[in-house]
Amino acid sequence: MSLNVGILSIQGDVQENLLSTKSAIDELGLDVKVSEVKTPNEISQLDGLIIPGGESTTIGQLSLVNGSLKILKEKIENGMPVLGICAGMIMLSKTADDRVIGKTDQPLLDILDIKLERNSFGRQKESFEADVSMDLIGIPKFNGVFIRAPSVSDVGSGVEILSKFNERIVAVKKGNVIGTAFHPELTVDTSLHKYFVNLVNSSKK
Amino acid sequence: MDVTTVEQAQIAEEAGAVSVMVLDKLPSEVRKAGGVARTASIRIIEDIMDSVTIPVMAKCRIGHVHEALVLQETDVDMIDESEVLTPADESHHIWKWDFTTPVVNGARSLAEALRRIEEGASMIRTKGEPGTGNVAEAVTHIKKLNDELRIIKGIYDSGDNQDLVRIARDFKVSYDIVEQTAKLGRLPVVNFAAGGIATPADAAYLMSLGCDGIFVGSGIFNADDAKQRAKAIVLATTFWNESDKVKEAQKMIDERQSMLGLDVKTLELRMQDRGGSA
Numbered sequence: 131m132s133l134n135v136g137i138l139s140i141q142g143d144v145q146e147n148l149l150s151t152k153s154a155i156d157e158l159g160l161d162v163k164v165s166e167v168k169t170p171n172e173i174s175q176l177d178g179l180i181i182p183g184g185e186s187t188t189i190g191q192l193s194l195v196n197g198s199l200k201i202l203k204e205k206i207e208n209g210m211p212v213l214g215i216c217a218g219m220i221m222l223s224k225t226a227d228d229r230v231i232g233k234t235d236q237p238l239l240d241i242l243d244i245k246l247e248r249n250s251f252g253r254q255k256e257s258f259e260a261d262v263s264m265d266l267i268g269i270p271k272f273n274g275v276f277i278r279a280p281s282v283s284d285v286g287s288g289v290e291i292l293s294k295f296n297e298r299i300v301a302v303k304k305g306n307v308i309g310t311a312f313h314p315e316l317t318v319d320t321s322l323h324k325y326f327v328n329l330v331n332s333s334k335k
Numbered sequence: 336m337d338v339t340t341v342e343q344a345q346i347a348e349e350a351g352a353v354s355v356m357v358l359d360k361l362p363s364e365v366r367k368a369g370g371v372a373r374t375a376s377i378r379i380i381e382d383i384m385d386s387v388t389i390p391v392m393a394k395c396r397i398g399h400v401h402e403a404l405v406l407q408e409t410d411v412d413m414i415d416e417s418e419v420l421t422p423a424d425e426s427h428h429i430w431k432w433d434f435t436t437p438v439v440n441g442a443r444s445l446a447e448a449l450r451r452i453e454e455g456a457s458m459i460r461t462k463g464e465p466g467t468g469n470v471a472e473a474v475t476h477i478k479k480l481n482d483e484l485r486i487i488k489g490i491y492d493s494g495d496n497q498d499l500v501r502i503a504r505d506f507k508v509s510y511d512i513v514e515q516t517a518k519l520g521r522l523p524v525v526n527f528a529a530g531g532i533a534t535p536a537d538a539a540y541l542m543s544l545g546c547d548g549i550f551v552g553s554g555i556f557n558a559d560d561a562k563q564r565a566k567a568i569v570l571a572t573t574f575w576n577e578s579d580k581v582k583e584a585q586k587m588i589d590e591r592q593s594m595l596g597l598d599v600k601t602l603e604l605r606m607q608d609r610g611g612s613a
Binding site: 195231 | 353384412
């Protein structure tokens with residue numbers, strides 16, 4: 131039976147992740163399906179999930195309202211691989227403070243023991259691209275697209291630092307949970323999506 | 336969501352809005368007040384930027400390069416070159432490629448949308464008829480856009496390049512952008528609905544027509560149940576294809592508290608016509 135990877139489609143760049151994941155699956159030649167998911171029922175059937183970039187307050191608030199937040203947390207805690215991108219990494223974190231506003235009480239999944247600073251590199255105008263490396267997962271060079279990106283200010287025990295940029299942590303991993311501050315779906319390089327699809331595939335063996 | 340104060344911006348953020356748009360007056364109030372409508376006070380924009388974590392947008396007048404520069408300098412996350420304000424230049428829009436802050440423009444047709452994109456707009460919204468609480472014009476605009484997209488896609492699929500050249504001339508845009516759009520079968524940038532949205536059902540309807548999102552102008556903070564309505568419209572926008580959720584959202588609002596709408600046929604000021612021929 132083929133595996134199901136879902137793109138959480140509450141809000142954000144869902145289509146771009148759908149396309150990147152499709153390319154990754156094709157390149158790997160694996161029997162994996164990818165679809166948009168929104169409802170608790172759709173989420174319950176997944177083997178892996180990508181939480182895309184967007185507005186974390188919106189994704190959090192609405193997944194709380196429709197009951198998705200609870201089942202997401204259950205599935206991830208039971209080992210389902212998840213890739214959280216930008217707002218998605220914020221959703222996975224334990225605490226997320228804003229660089230300007232400070233403390234926020236937005237709904238979070240509280241899965242990754244990381245402390246996170248939202249809008250860490252500045253506002254829209256300060257968005258940028260830069261090369262980053264994720265040697266631990268075999269990706270030595272990757273074009274990082276940072277858009278109002280967060281950064282990780284502190285990691286708890288067991289959380290591996292995958293990548294740093296300008297002394298700031300921009301990608302982390304703990305077991306099957308990966309978070310990145312940058313947007314791999316906005317580049318032509320599918321290596322991170324391929325790594326993730328492989329992770330989903332091997333977690334089911 | 337259109338907001339004029341810090342308090343309204345916070346209500347919008349809590350409701351789950353992806354962004355707020357700062358104005359001096361809501362479009363319906365601009366309509367009532369008459370006179371010249373300009374960009375909002377920088378101090379209010381900055382106060383709002385300091386009190387919400389979501390992106391903050393602000394409007395400048397059509398063609399007003401220096402209002403846009405001031406907004407860019409203020410560090411807003413996006414600029415709306417908007418027909419809600421009084422145009423500063425009747426024959427030119429801003430050349431948006433000169434800006435590092437992204438700009439959104441309104442459009443009533445594919446031709447208008449592509450002209451704005453060629454000027455550097457990174458997002459399009461329907462114009463609708465702002466400040467009316469009447470969704471009819473936004474519906475007309477998105478349907479027209481969709482029809483035109485279907486036509487050029489058909490031409491592209493048939494391989495008739497000469498006809499695409501004819502369309503490019505007719506639209507007053509380059510062949511390249513027509514070809515790119517025809518190949519995609521959609522606009523090459525995100526496209527939101529705007530102008531007259533007042534209820535959750537309005538929002539769901541426009542999402543069902545293929546919009547990527549919704550701008551709500553006067554509809555929320557002109558209503559007497561703004562807090563509830565903000566939440567309800569966000570819900571209906573997100574879960575537009577689940578009719579039970581749209582019903583739930585619609586139930587959160589009270590029609591007796593909706594803004595009083597305006598018939599678009601008898602309007603003295605049609606904001607959508609501003610900058611339309613350029």
